Amino acid sequence: MRQFNFLLPLSPLLLSVASLLLLSSCSEDKKDIAGGTYFGGEIVNPKTHKVTLFKDNVLIDSVALDANNRFLYQFGEDFEPGLYRFSHGENQIAFLEKGDSLLFRVNTMQFDESISYSGYGSEKNNLMIDLFLMYESENENLRDYYQQSPLEFEQTLDSLKRVRMAKWERFTERNNPSPAFAKVANAAMVYDNFERKESYPFSHYGKDKIGFIRSLPDDFYSYRSKVDINDEDLYTSYSTQRFLNRYFDHLAFLRYGDTAPYNSNSYIHNAHEMEIIDSLVTAPLIKDRLLSRATRIVMANNNNSEEVDQIYALFTQYAVNEKLRADMKRRYDNYNVTAAGKPIPDQLLIDAEGRINTLTSNINATTVLYFWSYDNQQHMDDSHRKIAELRSKYPEIDFIGINTDDDFERWKKVVEQHHFPASKEFQFKETRKALRALSIYVPHKIIILDKNAHILNSHANLYNVHFESDLLAYLNM
Numbered sequence: 001m002r003q004f005n006f007l008l009p010l011s012p013l014l015l016s017v018a019s020l021l022l023l024s025s026c027s028e029d030k031k032d033i034a035g036g037t038y039f040g041g042e043i044v045n046p047k048t049h050k051v052t053l054f055k056d057n058v059l060i061d062s063v064a065l066d067a068n069n070r071f072l073y074q075f076g077e078d079f080e081p082g083l084y085r086f087s088h089g090e091n092q093i094a095f096l097e098k099g100d101s102l103l104f105r106v107n108t109m110q111f112d113e114s115i116s117y118s119g120y121g122s123e124k125n126n127l128m129i130d131l132f133l134m135y136e137s138e139n140e141n142l143r144d145y146y147q148q149s150p151l152e153f154e155q156t157l158d159s160l161k162r163v164r165m166a167k168w169e170r171f172t173e174r175n176n177p178s179p180a181f182a183k184v185a186n187a188a189m190v191y192d193n194f195e196r197k198e199s200y201p202f203s204h205y206g207k208d209k210i211g212f213i214r215s216l217p218d219d220f221y222s223y224r225s226k227v228d229i230n231d232e233d234l235y236t237s238y239s240t241q242r243f244l245n246r247y248f249d250h251l252a253f254l255r256y257g258d259t260a261p262y263n264s265n266s267y268i269h270n271a272h273e274m275e276i277i278d279s280l281v282t283a284p285l286i287k288d289r290l291l292s293r294a295t296r297i298v299m300a301n302n303n304n305s306e307e308v309d310q311i312y313a314l315f316t317q318y319a320v321n322e323k324l325r326a327d328m329k330r331r332y333d334n335y336n337v338t339a340a341g342k343p344i345p346d347q348l349l350i351d352a353e354g355r356i357n358t359l360t361s362n363i364n365a366t367t368v369l370y371f372w373s374y375d376n377q378q379h380m381d382d383s384h385r386k387i388a389e390l391r392s393k394y395p396e397i398d399f400i401g402i403n404t405d406d407d408f409e410r411w412k413k414v415v416e417q418h419h420f421p422a423s424k425e426f427q428f429k430e431t432r433k434a435l436r437a438l439s440i441y442v443p444h445k446i447i448i449l450d451k452n453a454h455i456l457n458s459h460a461n462l463y464n465v466h467f468e469s470d471l472l473a474y475l476n477m
Contacts, residue, residue: 040072041104047089054085083236146203157193164189191239198246210257230283267307270294288321334439338458348429352422363453367398403427
């Protein structure tokens, strides 16, 4: 897809959009004459110098921010309507149609909560972000609802759906949505509840998950027959992705639930899931992304190299997208480099005084490496709280925190404000390179080293019930 873009300061940008708005009020033809399809906006507290735009998980372009942290992007003649994903530290989606001139404003300190849209196409996208935030808000109170009986749980979901449908009715009274947008919006409204029904047995109290699933009413999952799991127009939607992830998790568990407990990170779970995906999903985009997800989960959580070899073999057997195959090959190679028994790949670190040293030069005892970002405050707080507890219990073990952000001054300020022990806090000098080299793809990853900087465990989990017993075992080796 060939695109072009140009940058404008805000006042010309608004003048251009205002001209488009005036012209388009006369006719659809004049709307097209006004200048095509635009996407732009303003980033408050930018994290990088650009905004990256994707269509169907394919990179369209990276657009630089101007001196005022604004940008404007014009699509070419081969513009494809539908869902786009844009990224600036975090990701969000936008629905664009021909002739739209969509502008957004976002503050990276509260990315999703602060997004607001203006210009042509804004009504659609403000509705989409409202639905997204509704899902997030509802989930804060949904935990107890998962303990309801099947009938009560369905009634709860029906009440949530009615709120969404009322919002949709108000939207259609004021607007004339295209069939394409109506399809995306309606999927967002129903797929959130479908995802929750797929999750219901695994969030419901009780150890016999497979028995509970079999006790559910016969029509509890009747909606499955009406869902097109191969609809690529919908896959970029977060609601669709969440539903499909939970749906295939559920189907995978049904294959082994009589012999093993539910564990969505395990090899057996994801091997079954990949076989099911290969048999049911025919849309290449969806199939390859789902296969990639299952493979990455095993690589990120498994110390058994034989099982990782087998899951990677399944991926290469089923996946066809060359870019994903190349990315997975890099992850697989990095996994093997960071396998237990190997020396840790050395990386450059910056300490709180701004001095550069190496990772291995800081290893003198059994050491736990944990990683954090100030953009994920919940994980930052939880991990440091847990590490402080472990430090007091195991003084013979070193606990080193490594920040994965790029802003040294901000990181240093966070360390000072939160009273983190500065002598045990570092930041990567070359973050992206280090994350790849150490196979750090999830925030909760923990690496445990011996006193010689050899890897004891590169896939530990700070919150695993066996974490402390494993630490004691490493000390006694």
